[in-house]
Amino acid sequence: MPFCSVSVKATVLKHRVEDFGTPCTMNVAKGGYRVFSANSNAACTELAKRITERLGVELGKAVVYQEPNRETRVEIKESVRGQDIFIIQTISRDVNTAVMELLIMAYACKTSCARNIIGVIPYFPYSKQCKMRKRGSIVCKLLACMLAKAGLTHIITMDLHQKEIQGFFNIPVDNLRASPFLLQYIQDEIQDYRNAIIVAKSPAAAKRAQSYAERLRLGLAVIHGEAQYAEYDMADGRHSPPAVKNTMIHSGLELPPVHMLQVPFPGIELPMMMPKEKPPITVVGDVGGRIAIIVVVVTNTIPHEVQKLQCPKIKTVDVSMILSEAIRRIHNGESMSYLFRNITVDD
Secondary structure, eight states, X not given: OHXXXXXXXXXXXXXXXXXXXXXXXXXXXXXXXXXXXXXXXXXXXXXXXXHHHHHTOOBOOEEEEEOTTSOEEEEEOSOOTTSEEEEEOOOOSOHHHHHHHHHHHHHHHHHTTOSEEEEEESSOTTTTOOSOOTTOOOHHHHHHHHHHHHTOOEEEEESOSSGGGGGGOSSOEEEEOOHHHHHHHHHHHSTTGGGOEEEESSGGGHHHHHHHHHHHTOEEEXXXXXXXXXXXXXXXXXXXXXXXXXXXXXXXXXXXXXXGOOOSSTTOOOOOOOOOOOOBOEEESOOTTOOOOOOEEEEXXXXXXXXXXXXXXXXXXXXXXHHHHHHHHHHHTOOSGGGGTTOOTTO
């Protein structure tokens, strides 16, 4: 009898395996990927369409809109279970709304059992707030924690304000560069660019400008100092609030009256603080009268259609090729070093 019982159980188990298939191979098969646009503005949708056209896939179906009370609502119209999800988000003037759209869509994919959620953020918001300022805070670190907590497992961005921002994340970050596209545009579209010179807008941008100058084999100049305004410019309303004219002549900062000072140790003199004077704008380098703005070349990572209508000198360079290649390589598990082959250390 025990032998017959075991035979019956084995027969039943065999039929169940034949009916439902082999369960161990369910999670082995590699899933696909979907590309979604997290922003409802035209620039983000256009960039997402360019990327999906290069990848040969369709743009994911999702609805992103604002409630009457300005709450953000995201509805994903297709299944994302077990797939790699790439969320493309360009940052418009309404930065906080764009951030919430990205966070909510990432969390929606996380709760829908997506395998990996990769945020494609060409211009990373709050990247300039990456240092402590007096009693402020490092907002970029806060945003990095929020993105990881919402469910993002990977970040693709472009030209971070500081490369050290990648250390704020506990998830992988690929900081792509747009310089090859800008250099290619200069070589192809700017006539007689050999007679030009690379000018850094400030000493802080000198290293990046030097990398451009070395690859184009051009000279380098650096703008140092700040603009000096005349007295009539300060009083005609162009600078608000207007500067307060002080008629008292002293060698340092003006102190309040003696009876208002609370000196904890009488007899100790307070040092006089000398005001910091900023030098006027000077150009360090031989420009030879060659400073002239012919065109302003920008990438299509942020919306700028209105600015192009106002200024015909603004030209747009498409970077969807490098973003689509990054998406393909991440999904297939390939190396990303090919995308950094022409990048210098200071770029």
